Amino acid sequence: xxxxxxxxxxxxxxxxxxLTGVVLVVLIGLFLLWRIDSPRAERLRxxxxxxxxxxxxxxxxxxxxxxxxxxxxxxxxxxHEQNQELRRELRQMSAWREAALQLEQQNAKLLDLNNVRIDxxxxxxxxxxxxxxxxxxxxxxxxxxxxxxxxxxGWATTDGLGLVGRISGVGRNSSRxxxxxxxxxxxxxxIQPSGQDAVLSGDNTRLPLIDFVEVxxxxxxxxxxxxxxxxxxxxxxxxxxQVAVGPDGRQRLxxxxxxxxxxxxxxxxxxxxxxxxxxxxxxxxxxxxxxxATDG
Amino acid sequence: xxDAATFRLWAFRALFLAALLAIVLALLLPIRLEAGRLPGxxxxxxxxxxxxxxxxxxxxxxLLAGAMLVADLLLMRPPGLMAALVVAAxxxxxxxxxxxxxxxxxxxxxxxAALIGGVLILNAxxxxxxxxxxxxxxxxxIRLILxxxxxxxxxxxxxxxxxxxxxxxxxxLGGRT
Numbered sequence: 001x002x003x004x005x006x007x008x009x010x011x012x013x014x015x016x017x018x019l020t021g022v023v024l025v026v027l028i029g030l031f032l033l034w035r036i037d038s039p040r041a042e043r044l045r046x047x048x049x050x051x052x053x054x055x056x057x058x059x060x061x062x063x064x065x066x067x068x069x070x071x072x073x074x075x076x077x078x079x080h081e082q083n084q085e086l087r088r089e090l091r092q093m094s095a096w097r098e099a100a101l102q103l104e105q106q107n108a109k110l111l112d113l114n115n116v117r118i119d120x121x122x123x124x125x126x127x128x129x130x131x132x133x134x135x136x137x138x139x140x141x142x143x144x145x146x147x148x149x150x151x152x153x154g155w156a157t158t159d160g161l162g163l164v165g166r167i168s169g170v171g172r173n174s175s176r177x178x179x180x181x182x183x184x185x186x187x188x189x190x191i192q193p194s195g196q197d198a199v200l201s202g203d204n205t206r207l208p209l210i211d212f213v214e215v216x217x218x219x220x221x222x223x224x225x226x227x228x229x230x231x232x233x234x235x236x237x238x239x240x241x242q243v244a245v246g247p248d249g250r251q252r253l254x255x256x257x258x259x260x261x262x263x264x265x266x267x268x269x270x271x272x273x274x275x276x277x278x279x280x281x282x283x284x285x286x287x288x289x290x291x292x293a294t295d296g
Numbered sequence: 297x298x299d300a301a302t303f304r305l306w307a308f309r310a311l312f313l314a315a316l317l318a319i320v321l322a323l324l325l326p327i328r329l330e331a332g333r334l335p336g337x338x339x340x341x342x343x344x345x346x347x348x349x350x351x352x353x354x355x356x357x358x359l360l361a362g363a364m365l366v367a368d369l370l371l372m373r374p375p376g377l378m379a380a381l382v383v384a385a386x387x388x389x390x391x392x393x394x395x396x397x398x399x400x401x402x403x404x405x406x407x408x409a410a411l412i413g414g415v416l417i418l419n420a421x422x423x424x425x426x427x428x429x430x431x432x433x434x435x436x437x438i439r440l441i442l443x444x445x446x447x448x449x450x451x452x453x454x455x456x457x458x459x460x461x462x463x464x465x466x467x468x469l470g471g472r473t
Contacts, residue, residue: 016357020387023361027383030365030376035426041375048369056321064325071327078437114384131324134371136439138336141326181331183429204431262329 006015032038041167049173053131053142060131123268124158125149135203135222139182140165143265146173156227156268162256163187163227163240164265177265180240180255187251188230189240194218197228199238200253207244207252221245225253235270308354311349311458316340320370335435337442339413339450340367341382345408346450348386350460352393355386377422379445381415398463404451409444414439 002033035224036042044284053060075082080255115137145151155167164183185202191210196218202208213219216229223243229236239256320338343362348355364379382463388411389396396407423430430436452461 019357020383023383024380027365027376027380028362031374031380031422034375034434035428045369045372045375052366052370053324060321060325063322065325067325067327092381129326129329132329134320134323135373136333137435138372139329139331141329142324167445179331181327183431189386202331204435236443259330260328262326 019071028200046171046174046176046209047170047174049142049169050174052171054144057130057144066114123269125151125269126264126266127175128264129262132184138184138267139179139202139204140168140171141177141179141262143175143177143267144173145267146171146175151175151267155270156238157265158238158268159257159265160171161239161258163234163238164259164262165255168232175267177267179259180253181206181259187234187240188228189225190228190236191219191243192224192226197230198225200225205246205252207246209246210243210251210253212253216251219243219251224280235268238268252281273277303454305353305410306324306459308351308458308460309356309359312354313359313363315343315451315458316367319343320367321424323371335431335439335442337446337447338412338416339443340364341412341443342408342443342450343448343454344388345385345411347458347460348410348453349396349399349404350454351392352386353460354460357383357387360386375421375429377414378419385411385415388432393418401448401451407449408447412443413440 026263030041034188058194063206125145127149130140131142132142133140141164143151143157151167151169151170157164157166163180165177165179165182166187167175168178179202180187180200181202183202183204185200185208187200189198189200189210190196191198191213194215196213196215198213198219199211199213200208210219210225223242225240225243227234227236227238227240241255241257244252244254323339341349344360346352346353359378362382363384365375368375368377368379396404416436420430420436
């Protein structure tokens with residue numbers, strides 16, 4: 001043993017120990033920086049991800065496509081059953097479609113009579129899911145659209161039917177969607193028809209929790225849940241899902257979006273609305289020189 | 297002798313990096329986006345510890361720190377913390393290299409499991425101290441147990457799939473100085 005220690009490694013001992021110390025201090029320092037100034041560190045993360053993942057697309061796409069094909073092939077086994085089920089559902093849907101058309105016409109007429117102006121139509125950018133979070137404890141998806149396509153932090157993301165999450169972290173060519181099931185996701189929602197406001201908080205299970213309901217008795221399983229637009233980040237009225245009761249007896253949400261096959265996601269462009277700060281002020285697009293002049 | 301040996305050393309280092317990259321990319325594949333799955337073993341950690349137990353020369357500190365930092369960033373972990381803990385664990389292995397290098401597999405498994413447990417528990421403790429929200433205790437325990445359980449597979453993979461040679465004999469070591 002003593003002879004082993006007497007070899008070349010010993011001379012490098014102090015240098016090696018110093019190097020180890022420096023590396024550890026740098027890494028822990030980075031962790032502290034992340035804890036103190038999370039947005040800046042997350043921007044660094046977004047940039048690293050942006051540099052690495054899209055450039056390795058060629059390796060990942062064939063594998064994930066193959067995996068999806070295997071999964072699809074498995075579902076062919078019960079294709080007859082599925083076909084029957086779909087026919088049944090289609091019959092129900094056509095009845096609903098009829099009802100929806102009538103309601104839409106009625107609604108348009110009523111809105112016209114009242115001269116109501118609803119939110120301007122939302123436009124969207126569609127992105128392909130490149131990667132997921134890679135960790136079983138976090139739920140997010142990486143899209144192939146980023147700052148280059150005008151994506152901004154906080155925008156809502158849907159799968160065409162229901163809300164999926166919001167943008168959290170934008171790189172040049174990629175952006176990360178924080179899914180509603182992520183432990184850090186909090187989204188203000190409204191429960192219809194009782195009209196109660198609640199907060200939808202993810203907890204890394206398939207059914208996120210419905211929190212802060214004022215009168216929980218008024219909420220029944222099956223009630224529709226839509227985004228409320230509180231906080232001004234999300235557009236109001238996006239379908240999120242239905243109330244369900246979880247195995248633990250708490251009110252949870254069955255998501256309308258199909259989380260099992262998220263391949264393409266729509267990012268909804270939302271522009272910040274004018275805010276009314278005080279009565280009697282002019283609501284107009286601010287012009288910088290004018291604003292400075294009034295301030296000074 | 298120097299050139300061929302150096303080339304082999306760097307080839308193994310590159311192989312180590314490629315294996316890590318393959319694991320991370322496999323984790324990133326967007327196949328299942330549903331929440332609530334059982335957490336799998338931390339393959340990155342198991343492979344790194346197993347490789348370092350076999351041959352610490354293949355995981356030089358700067359390379360390891362860089363690779364782990366990138367893994368932290370890609371896998372949505374708090375950046376730096378896991379990297380620091382893995383680097384510390386590998387440095388512990390390096391310091392005990394002469395005592396641990398000839399361990400039979402069951403004993404090596406014990407040592408590896410202890411190191412894996414240390415890294416994951418310290419990680420959870422530090423996150424708790426800094427009030428970072430983290431997964432439930434049950435899920436983390438499952439991950440710890442699975443990672444420790446997968447260690448012998450990683451160790452055998454390092455020996456027989458990647459064919460990592462054990463540290464060179466003492467005579468050669470003397471020759472190199």
